[in-house]
Amino acid sequence: MSIGIDKINFYVPKYYVDMAKLAEARQVDPNKFLIGIGQTQMAVSPVSQDIVSMGANAAKDIITDDDKKHIGMVIVATESAIDNAKAAAVQIHNLLGIQPFARCFEMKEACYAATPAIQLAKDYIEKRPEEKVLVIASDTARYGIQSGGEPTQGAGAVAMLISHNPSILVLNDDAVAYTEDVYDFWRPTGHQYPLVAGALSKDAYIKSFQESWNEYARREGKSLSDFESLCFHVPFTKMGKKALDSIINDADETTQERLTSSYEDAVYYNRYVGNIYTGSLYLSLISLLENRSLKGGQTIGLFSYGSGSVGEFFSATLVEGYDKQLDIDGHKALLNDRHEVSVEDYESFFKRFDNLEFDHDTEQSNDDTSIYYLERIQDDIRQYHRPE
Numbered sequence: 175m176s177i178g179i180d181k182i183n184f185y186v187p188k189y190y191v192d193m194a195k196l197a198e199a200r201q202v203d204p205n206k207f208l209i210g211i212g213q214t215q216m217a218v219s220p221v222s223q224d225i226v227s228m229g230a231n232a233a234k235d236i237i238t239d240d241d242k243k244h245i246g247m248v249i250v251a252t253e254s255a256i257d258n259a260k261a262a263a264v265q266i267h268n269l270l271g272i273q274p275f276a277r278c279f280e281m282k283e284a285c286y287a288a289t290p291a292i293q294l295a296k297d298y299i300e301k302r303p304e305e306k307v308l309v310i311a312s313d314t315a316r317y318g319i320q321s322g323g324e325p326t327q328g329a330g331a332v333a334m335l336i337s338h339n340p341s342i343l344v345l346n347d348d349a350v351a352y353t354e355d356v357y358d359f360w361r362p363t364g365h366q367y368p369l370v371a372g373a374l375s376k377d378a379y380i381k382s383f384q385e386s387w388n389e390y391a392r393r394e395g396k397s398l399s400d401f402e403s404l405c406f407h408v409p410f411t412k413m414g415k416k417a418l419d420s421i422i423n424d425a426d427e428t429t430q431e432r433l434t435s436s437y438e439d440a441v442y443y444n445r446y447v448g449n450i451y452t453g454s455l456y457l458s459l460i461s462l463l464e465n466r467s468l469k470g471g472q473t474i475g476l477f478s479y480g481s482g483s484v485g486e487f488f489s490a491t492l493v494e495g496y497d498k499q500l501d502i503d504g505h506k507a508l509l510n511d512r513h514e515v516s517v518e519d520y521e522s523f524f525k526r527f528d529n530l531e532f533d534h535d536t537e538q539s540n541d542d543t544s545i546y547y548l549e550r551i552q553d554d555i556r557q558y559h560r561p562e
């Protein structure tokens with residue numbers, strides 16, 4: 175019996191800022207952002223795209239009418255919740271028209287939550303072979319204008335349909351999680367932006383990776399040569415590379431070359447999107463699947479990390495014909511057809527994002543052509559545009 179990712183898709187808003195221009199505006203050497211951090215463009219959210227609309231936009235293309243009848247659970251992983259009580263999964267369930275007898279809830283542990291969500295989904299459907307679970311990772315990464323974390327912002331969502339006999343990846347029974355109480359990144363209730371200890375967050379990430387990987391290798395009797403590629407949580411593309419470099423010398427030369435070159439394919443999309451928090455690992459997975467030539471039966475190792483902190487190393491096996499399930503042209507078009515905004519316009523979008531009232535029809539940039547978008551916030555209730 176195999177359970178795993180049957181379908182996967184991502185959505186990013188249609189605006190981005192050029193990182194070299196952001197560096198110039200901040201009077202920083204552009205190479206710090208382009209090479210030191212490893213980001214070329216950063217997705218910018220208009221006010222009309224929040225975690226609900228982005229999540230629905232990511233899921234809509236992979237959910238058929240038949241899936242809607244069989245989805246028994248919708249889980250949204252996020253660390254940029256728009257409500258402290260009501261789960262975004264409830265609104266997404268409604269927007270997508272999923273059958274009503276479903277469990278819908280939100281999960282949180284910084285950038286990690288989509289990983290326990292897919293593991294929970296796997297356990298849930300083990301005894302319910304007819305059911306499917308929709309897992310959505312959706313976030314708007316915001317540290318603040320001119321803050322230390324500003325170059326590592328972004329926005330976007332990844333949707334995954336977890337089922338029996340998956341068409342893309344089988345999730346293996348080998349996950350190892352590592353928890354350590356550390357204040358590297360956190361957002362106390364009431365704070366608009368996270369607090370972050372930048373240098374500590376990089377060290378905590380690498381330590382969590384090494385602990386998870388070493389324990390995984392010990393328990394499973396595996397070494398790096400067993401993996402065709404490794405995918406990492408990618409807050410910025412240099413971060414996963416640092417983690418990979420920290421263990422790469424344990425591998426033979428062929429494995430080193432393979433894992434290093436596949437890392438570049440795995441972070442290609444992330445380089446043009448930025449940090450999407452919970453979805454970053456899974457955007458990287460899509461990037462790997464769509465930019466590297468792989469074969470059914472090959473094993474991919476995945477490292478998920480959420481500050482605070484929890485890390486998890488697990489593996490998945492590619493299904494023969496997985497590539498037929500991917501929308502490679504659609505994804506390239508989504509990224510390439512975005513509009514560049516000036517640093518000034520990015521700042522203006524950013525400042526309006528937390529408005530408690532909003533009306534799409536009177537908003538300056540009321541040209542959101544996505545299928546789902548925030549139409550208005552009135553009396554603290556969010557209303558979304560949806561297809562007829």
Ligand code: COA
Nearest residue numbers: 203205206209210211322323326370372373375376379409
């Ligand atoms: N050319 C090339 N590289 C340059 C450079 C230049 N002109 N100037 C600086 N760099 C390099 C630095 O050497 C450093 O590389 P290293 O980490 O390999 O040493 C890198 O660019 C970043 O420089 P740093 O001084 O560490 O930047 P910073 O103090 O502005 O902080 C972050 C960077 C990522 C810590 C900060 O943006 C942040 O806090 N982000 C949010 C938290 C986060 O994403 N944490 C990750 C774990 S979850």
